[in-house]
Amino acid sequence: MIYLELFITFFKIGLFTIGGGYAMIPLIQQEVVAHGWLTLLELTDFIAVAESTPGPFAVNIATFVGMEMGGLAGALMTTIAVVLPSFIIILFIAKAFTNFQQNKWVQGALYGMRPVVIGLIAAAVWLLMVSGFIIKGAEIHAVSDFFASLHYLEIIIFMIGSFVYFRFRLHPIKLILISAALGMVFFGVLPMLFNG
DSSP, X not given: OHHXXXXXXXXXXXXXXXXXXXXXXXXXXXXXXXXXXXXXXXXXXXXXXXXXXXXXXXXXXXXXXXXXXXXXXHHHHHHHHHHHHHHHHHHHHHHHHHHHTTOHHHXXXXXXXXXXXXXXXXXXXXXXXXXXXXXXXXXXXXXXHHHHTBOHHHHHHHHHHHHHHHXXXXXXXXXXXXXXXXXXXXXXXXXXXXXX
């Protein structure tokens, strides 16, 4: 049953998400956490791994979740399920789209979808920031609790990384590798040295 459930869930994610992998994050989060397959923090870790590995983001995250829940067969189910809707849709409408590309109704639909796609990507960014900067297990009841529970070192790395990216246009892969190295030093080596 888990294989069928994985297939249906990721088929639905692939079918109803427009705007690419980042726009899928809110729907993936809703489905995966609701099913109890991953916690929000585990999903954030999966997203970090999927982002730093080659291949399409949505396929990577689907494969990771499938592997976690159903082994190799689960990974195969989720990977096929998440790409199948796009394949079917493109197969049937690619030829027709060129004929309707200048149609005012098609153009109107595309213009109407753009703000939603941007909103979904913004929601994904917010989800990653909140789950990445809040202490594990902390309960947030007020704005002051939120700011009191932040990982300040992670925020500093985030701000430096953002500055370096926007100021010097450092390649994202180099930035990911540098931040991984900084994370190993600050969250692995230094705590071991100071804790004994």
